[in-house]
Amino acid sequence: MQIFANPNYNFIRWRWHAIILSAAVIGSGLFTIYARGGLPLGVDFSGGTVLLLRFDKPTPEEVVRHALGPLSADAQVQTSGRPGDNEILVRLPLRKGLEQGASLEADAKEVEAALRGANVGTFEVRNRDIVGPTIGEDLKRKGIAATLTSLGGILIYIALRFRLSFGIGAIVATFHDVLVTLVFLTWFGYELSLNVIAAILTITGYSVNDTIVVFDRVRENQRLARREPLDQVVNRAVNQTLSRTIITAGTTFLAVVALYLFGGEVLEGMAFTLLVGIVTGTYSTVFIAAAIAIILSRRVGSGGGAVTQAQAKAKAQTKTKRAG
Amino acid sequence: MYANLRWKVLTILVVTALAVWAFYPPRTKVKRGLDLQGGVHMVLRVHTDDALKIETETASEQLREALTAAGVTTTSVRATSLTEFVVEGVPPASDAQLRQIADQQVTGSFDRTAGGGGTYTFRMRPNVENRGRTEAVTQALQTVERRVNEFGVSEPVVAPYGTTGDRIVVELPGVSDVARAKELIGKTARLEIKLVEGVASDEATLLQAQGGKLPGDMEIKPGLASRGDASKVLYLVRRTPVVTGTDLRNAAPTVDEYNQPAVRFSLNSEGAVKFGKATSSNIGRQLAIILDDFVQSAPVIESRIEREGRITGSFTQQEASDLSLVLRSGALPASLSYLEERTVGPSLGADSVRAGVRASLAGLALVTLFMLVYYKLAGINAFVSIVLNLTILLGFMAYLGAVMTLPGIAGFVLTIGMGVDSNVLIFERIREELATNRGTRQAVAAGFNRVFTTIVDTHVSSLIAAAFLFQFGTGPIRGFATTLFFGLLANVFTAVFVSRTLFELILSRKPAGAATLSI
Numbered sequence: 001m002q003i004f005a006n007p008n009y010n011f012i013r014w015r016w017h018a019i020i021l022s023a024a025v026i027g028s029g030l031f032t033i034y035a036r037g038g039l040p041l042g043v044d045f046s047g048g049t050v051l052l053l054r055f056d057k058p059t060p061e062e063v064v065r066h067a068l069g070p071l072s073a074d075a076q077v078q079t080s081g082r083p084g085d086n087e088i089l090v091r092l093p094l095r096k097g098l099e100q101g102a103s104l105e106a107d108a109k110e111v112e113a114a115l116r117g118a119n120v121g122t123f124e125v126r127n128r129d130i131v132g133p134t135i136g137e138d139l140k141r142k143g144i145a146a147t148l149t150s151l152g153g154i155l156i157y158i159a160l161r162f163r164l165s166f167g168i169g170a171i172v173a174t175f176h177d178v179l180v181t182l183v184f185l186t187w188f189g190y191e192l193s194l195n196v197i198a199a200i201l202t203i204t205g206y207s208v209n210d211t212i213v214v215f216d217r218v219r220e221n222q223r224l225a226r227r228e229p230l231d232q233v234v235n236r237a238v239n240q241t242l243s244r245t246i247i248t249a250g251t252t253f254l255a256v257v258a259l260y261l262f263g264g265e266v267l268e269g270m271a272f273t274l275l276v277g278i279v280t281g282t283y284s285t286v287f288i289a290a291a292i293a294i295i296l297s298r299r300v301g302s303g304g305g306a307v308t309q310a311q312a313k314a315k316a317q318t319k320t321k322r323a324g
Numbered sequence: 325m326y327a328n329l330r331w332k333v334l335t336i337l338v339v340t341a342l343a344v345w346a347f348y349p350p351r352t353k354v355k356r357g358l359d360l361q362g363g364v365h366m367v368l369r370v371h372t373d374d375a376l377k378i379e380t381e382t383a384s385e386q387l388r389e390a391l392t393a394a395g396v397t398t399t400s401v402r403a404t405s406l407t408e409f410v411v412e413g414v415p416p417a418s419d420a421q422l423r424q425i426a427d428q429q430v431t432g433s434f435d436r437t438a439g440g441g442g443t444y445t446f447r448m449r450p451n452v453e454n455r456g457r458t459e460a461v462t463q464a465l466q467t468v469e470r471r472v473n474e475f476g477v478s479e480p481v482v483a484p485y486g487t488t489g490d491r492i493v494v495e496l497p498g499v500s501d502v503a504r505a506k507e508l509i510g511k512t513a514r515l516e517i518k519l520v521e522g523v524a525s526d527e528a529t530l531l532q533a534q535g536g537k538l539p540g541d542m543e544i545k546p547g548l549a550s551r552g553d554a555s556k557v558l559y560l561v562r563r564t565p566v567v568t569g570t571d572l573r574n575a576a577p578t579v580d581e582y583n584q585p586a587v588r589f590s591l592n593s594e595g596a597v598k599f600g601k602a603t604s605s606n607i608g609r610q611l612a613i614i615l616d617d618f619v620q621s622a623p624v625i626e627s628r629i630e631r632e633g634r635i636t637g638s639f640t641q642q643e644a645s646d647l648s649l650v651l652r653s654g655a656l657p658a659s660l661s662y663l664e665e666r667t668v669g670p671s672l673g674a675d676s677v678r679a680g681v682r683a684s685l686a687g688l689a690l691v692t693l694f695m696l697v698y699y700k701l702a703g704i705n706a707f708v709s710i711v712l713n714l715t716i717l718l719g720f721m722a723y724l725g726a727v728m729t730l731p732g733i734a735g736f737v738l739t740i741g742m743g744v745d746s747n748v749l750i751f752e753r754i755r756e757e758l759a760t761n762r763g764t765r766q767a768v769a770a771g772f773n774r775v776f777t778t779i780v781d782t783h784v785s786s787l788i789a790a791a792f793l794f795q796f797g798t799g800p801i802r803g804f805a806t807t808l809f810f811g812l813l814a815n816v817f818t819a820v821f822v823s824r825t826l827f828e829l830i831l832s833r834k835p836a837g838a839a840t841l842s843i
Contacts, residue, residue, distance in 0.1 A: 001697060001698050001699075001700075002755075052672070054671075104661070104662040104663070104664075104665060105506075105662070105665060124669060124671070125667070125669060126668075126669040126671060126672040127666075127667065127668050127669060127672050128502075128665070128666070128667040129665075129666045129667075130662075130664065130665040130666070131664050132662070132663040132664055134369070134663050135367055135663045135664040138486065142796050143796070145796065146792050146793065146795070146796030149792050150788060150789045150792035150793070153788040153789075153791075153792060154785050154788055154789065157784060157785055157788060158785070161781060194801055195731050195734075195801070195804075197801075198731055198793060198801045198804045198805070199734075201789055201792065201793045201796075202738060202789065202793075202804075202808065204789055205785060205786040205788075205789030205790065205808075206742070206786070208785045208786075208789075209742075209745070209782040209785060209786055212778065212781045212782050212785060213749065213778055213782060216777060216778040216781060217778075220774075240756075241752075243752050244748050244749050244752045247698065247748045247752075248741075248744065248745040248748050248749075250694065251691045251694055251695070251741055251744040251745075251748070252738070252741030252742060252744070252745070253741075254687065254690040254691055254694060254741070255687035255688075255690065255691055255737050255738065255740045255741035255744075256687075256737065256738070256741060257690070258683050258684075258686035258687035258690055258737065259683045259687065259734055259737045259738075261683075261686070262679055262682040262683040262686050263679050263680065263683040263733070263734065263737070264675060264676055264679030264680070264683075264730075266359070266672075266676055266730055267679070267680075267683075267730060267731070267733075267734055270731065270734055271734070274734075274738065
């Protein structure tokens with residue numbers, strides 16, 4: 001069985017359309033993020049208290065909210081898990097002045113006491129996360145540092161193995177994937193947690209992985225056919241590896257779908273991030289990484305300024321000739 | 325025939341056997357993180373300021389005592405900051421004497437500056453301050469460790485955390501009574517026994533006998549009035565303790581004469597000497613038993629006591645045994661506060677394991693099904709290398725004692741997906757090579773050879789990401805990074821070596837010219 005018998009699509013022709021589409025998605029997403037006052041940070045980064053409660057009978061959010069009394073002004077209450085789980089998630093933002101002595105858990109204790117006092121049936125605290133402001137700031141800083149340093153490390157590796165323009169192409173594509181993933185997380189109401197950051201870093205690895213396969217093929221093709229213009233070489237490489245790109249994305253997607261469906265509530269955000277990342281990672285490999293690499297390669301040759309299609313082709317030709 | 329095929333197969337079998345041996349049975353050999361077995365994870369900060377404050381106060385007390393003993397009069401000796409204390413009103417005639425006594429007592433740790441008018445400022449040396457802070461953290465770490473060990477948790481973690489130098493991470497797997505664990509860990513448990521100079525319900529009455537002014541060698545501590553009386557009173561006590569927690573040899577729960585829970589303690593020989601001397605010369609007076617700056621009880625000394633003592637108060641049985649535990653493990657040099665606390669109930673952990681296993685199996689099934697449909701019999705090849713990949717990964721984890729976490733399971737599932745990648749890359753290339761009408765064997769060899777550099781490139785870049793993830797990560801994330809890292813390493817072996825050997829094994833059974841492949 002084969003999906004693409006002998007693919008010969010002209011992906012490079014669509015590069016500007018792709019870039020505009022990506023810019024539109026990222027732009028409107030960034031606007032959403034800006035409008036809501038920043039990324040949706042989970043308790044790991046913003047600090048605060050999260051309680052996952054399991055009741056012995058179905059308990060609507062409203063009942064819990066009512067039982068919390070004055071606490072519910074700041075609290076977010078939502079059902080969690082599957083319908084039969086009777087689980088309620090209660091979140092409280094960080095209160096000022098905590099983190100002295102044992103008072104970090106004051107909010108959690110108040111919530112538990114309020115619910116025990118109210119007539120809402122018995123419940124079990126399945127999970128309790130309390131993050132103080134110091135650790136929240138710490139994790140935020142570390143998260144940003146880890147994302148940037150891992151991108152930097154990958155850039156250096158690719159720049160060493162390939163041309164710099166290709167390295168930049170791969171990194172732009174990866175940045176693109178990170179941004180698109182963040183945008184989709186915001187749109188679908190997922191919060192950034194440590195697990196989600198881990199998933200985003202995995203996406204950077206996956207996306208670069210995908211891009212390298214194409215670039216490796218470009219390098220191989222260039223060795224065989226030196227006279228061919230760069231965009232044709234790249235386009236051929238994208239087509240040659242198309243089956244692999246689609247199948248790998250497909251199988252990884254299948255595995256992650258299993259994680260999304262069966263992995264339980266704790267992993268849901270992580271699995272969602274991976275799902276979005278795989279789709280955008282594949283898209284960016286085909287449409288963004290190669291396009292950026294070609295555009296940059298040309299600019300280097302022409303000394304900046306706009307280059308027409310024909311001129312660019314000629315330039316690329318002479319350049320590859322010279323190189324040969 | 326292929327060369328060395330026998331050896332290649334043998335290598336694969338040995339590696340598989342080693343991996344299985346390393347992780348079987350997984351229930352005991354693969355370490356589970358807190359998120360999978362339930363428990364509590366806490367990050368604590370040691371308030372090292374406390375330790376410095378105590379050190380400065382102790383030094384100023386020592387100097388005061390030495391000065392009084394030598395007959396040097398002063399108007400005051402008092403700590404003015406964490407690391408500084410001042411001696412005021414030294415008569416000009418005693419100047420030389422003060423210098424001499426100060427040199428003997430505190431000059432090792434404090435720098436002295438003369439402010440004129442008989443005033444001297446003593447400031448803690450920076451290296452002493454730094455050492456004091458580091459020691460406070462180390463001591464706190466050891467104390468917490470002792471307490472946790474006595475608490476009876478299997479495989480607890482107590483370790484320094486982060487780069488600020490004053491944080492400790494504590495992980496207690498399987499603990500459900502988090503409140504009690506926190507109480508035990510965080511209690512300073514500073515025991516002091518001091519002579520009582522007066523008891524009253526308010527400060528003015530208390531100081532009346534002293535002429536309305538707090539004498540320099542005394543201090544006021546709140547406490548319980550007496551047995552069965554919950555009201556608070558104030559005690560005027562001597563600053564210098566008779567004995568402290570460091571003089572303790574042992575502590576154990578007991579009951580007092582009213583059959584109420586209490587704590588019995590015994591002193592070491594040095595403490596016994598001090599205690600014996602103080603009790604024999606103060607018969608009829610009260611001794612305040614002060615725990616964390618609160619007077620628990622103030623019994624009257626009836627006779628000389630040397631080794632044994634008792635702390636009574638309004639304790640429950642549990643409180644008495646917890647108090648003896650923390651007294652035995654020693655006082656914390658500084659107070660602790662909680663920066664982070666994560667508790668996972670055991671039922672959630674068990675659910676997560678079930679969900680994780682189900683997700684892994686479902687992922688494996690879906691991917692295998694797809695590979696079989698798309699690559700026919702070669703799909704079996706992919707299946708074998710993925711299963712072997714996971715086997716080796718588990719073996720690595722168990723052998724290195726790496727912790728399996730919930731995100732780690734996600735790493736497993738992702739490894740299934742990524743592991744297929746290399747197979748797809750190779751299979752596609754073999755198909756391409758077959759399309760050029762080369763022989764089957766050449767096509768297989770060319771497929772593997774051509775793709776090798778690509779596989780190295782992709783794996784190295786992913787390993788870079790995994791390494792940064794590990795370095796950045798806390799518990800669960802590290803578990804994820806670890807599985808990803810070793811999954812990738814195992815994959816290079818299974819996708820390149822194992823998969824190729826399987827192809828060669830199939831081809832070697834067919835005649836060289838007519839070999840075909842189901843791919």
